[in-house]
Amino acid sequence: MDYAVELNGVRRRYGRGRRAVHALRGIDLRLPSGSFTAVMGPSGSGKSTFLQCAAGLDRPDGGTVTLGGTKISGMSENRLTEFRRTRLGFVFQSFNLLPSLTAEQNVLLPSRLAGGRGDRRAAREMLGRVGIGELAGRRPGELSGGQQQRVAIARALVGAPDVVFADEPTGALDPATAAEILRMLRASVDELGATVVMVTHDPAAAAWSDAVLFLSDGEIGGSVRGGSAEAIAARLVPA
Template identity: 75%
Template sequence: MRLRGNKRRTTDDRAEVRGTSGLAVELRGVRRQYGRGSDAVHALAGVDLALPRGTFTAVMGPSGSGKSTFLQCAAGLDRPSAGSVRLGGTEITGMRENQLTELRRSRLGFVFQAFNLLPSLTVEQNVLLPMRLAGQRRDRRRAAEVLAQVGLADKAGRRPGELSGGQQQRVAIARALVADPDVIFADEPTGALDTNTATEVLGLLRHAVDVLDATVVMVTHDPAAAAWADRVLFLADGVFVGGLDGGSAERIAARMAALSSRTGVMAGAAA
């Protein structure tokens, strides 16, 4: 069952609240090539994408389709070989590494399959770590607020090792929310969780979009996880090849099966 708050706003409503363009992520002609000549691998072969603020987008594709490279380029973790990336209206493609580091700390949130919590720090300290690294004042009131939003108001003084896997991922979500980021990038956020715990975590991401007006971009291999998104986009051979709006897990799985089959046939023909 999905968590719902107030009536969901339309894309136009969100654009009016958050800015004139209403775009959280924009990629134009993005290519990422590894190696040169006959050994070159084209991980992204010309990606064009515009994602509105306040939306939840899932990205899926067969193994080797470019999902991880897409996320890394979109989040400023890797540099495209060509093309343009804008986050929250800011062009990041030509930024120096120190500028990208500051942008990631202050304007982006990340949730990974591995929770990436520091075991020596308390839950509260882990949540406030992005502020600390960005040289900002550590706002304990803000930490308490986001921990309450993910159902961990009573766990601020605990260490990660004292928490379950689901609770640790909740801490990671709170850490991603603490700076009110332009975008939260989630890379297989439920990959290490059981089904019930995964549902709770996906419900929190859905809640962050519906109630907190966050923007979530999630890479996943799981159709059940992707079904929580507003839209599912499919990657194959480094380009987007279609999408589904509000698709069920069954429809998403069927589309993935067809895509994987087609990709396999094309790979076999190329061989």
């Protein structure tokens, strides 16, 4: 099987001695290409650290991370930055759009930061795919929260990345808009073959995924394949 994400013995510790916090305690997993995985767990379970280490935003203290067949553990900071810009996509709760740039320019930004000119046609096509092609020339301040998140999704997908990492992508949205955003992430997997890894606290959001991983005290405490929001909520480990 073709795996988009592979973690082997990934550990992350903050601090030293008795006050050390073991955020990740040896994570082993493989996520296939073209899959949608949700990661859940109570506060302090290691969700954010998991995403940061898996996405190359933070370096683990031990173990290896392989994305799209490329081992990123041990890469220099410059190579890792280039890898993130060209091979990964990111969607955050706070959208992370530059207010001075148009929607189209925000979509093209990672490519231009990596030294490319950016494909304007591809950017406009992706904005059209997420339903806001007619807003390509508007700046974030002229867009609603849901529209801004659509721009962020277009930015994440336009370069056909190996993996899209989403960190609470619906946390700042109302339920109806959140459902629209999750439907787009689902469609990116089903129609474009994208691989999505999403950290969320919301069982309703996790129900859109193919599989849910439950973190507890820095370890994977279980998983389910699909299921309703109610069934997923019932599996969460209490904080």
